[in-house]
Amino acid sequence: MKQFFVLLLFMGIVTVSCKGDDSNCCPHPDPTNCNKFSVIDETKYSQTDTSNYTITNVVLNGDCLEITIGASGCDPNNWDMNLFVSELIVETNPAQYKTKTELINNEACLAVFQxxxxxxxxxxxxPGANQVQLTIEGWNTPILYQY
Incomplete structure (x- = not known):
């Protein structure tokens, strides 16, 4: 009987420990079709180095901005990329955001991948607007994001 109560107590603890906000326990579907979210952060934008890659293509696909980069490395599957957006909005018509892509690539191979x-x-x-312009460092053509 004592073992039954211990087992019941253990099952109760396991059941209660899984909270809805714990992504390791209870996965939530990604609400978008994009790989990642853009991040508005002036500090990260200012500190982002863009010299370790070349942007080879930019495509706006609905609410997703697809950025293709080329860089040296061993395996692009090991790369991580972020899009940082300056908090300072350029007051033009339409309003304009400055962005930088960050490539995190800790590989020292000479092969080039995309x-x-x-x-x-x-x-x-x-709010109150239906479009903004994106200026991407390393890409010569501004992108007009209409929503």
Whole structure:
């Protein structure tokens, strides 16, 4: 009987320990079709180095901005990319965000690869407007994001 209560107590603890906000325990589906979210952060934008890659293509696909980069490395599957957006909005018509792509690549191989990552832009939507322009460091053509 004592073992039964210990087992019951253990089952109760395991059941209660799984909370809905714990992504390791109870996965939630990603609300977008993009790979990652864009991040509005002036400090990270200012500190982002863009010299370790070349942007080879940029495509706006709905709310997703797809950025293709080329860089040397061993395996692009090991790369991580982020899109940082300056908090300082350029007051033009339409309003303009400055962005930088960060490539995290800790490999020292001489082969050159490409990788495409899409970033969700919905956090850049401005109330009372239906479009913003994105200026991407390393890409000569501004992107007009209409929503």
């Amino acid at each position: 990788k495409t990552v899409s970033f969700d832009l919905t956090t850049l939507q401005m």
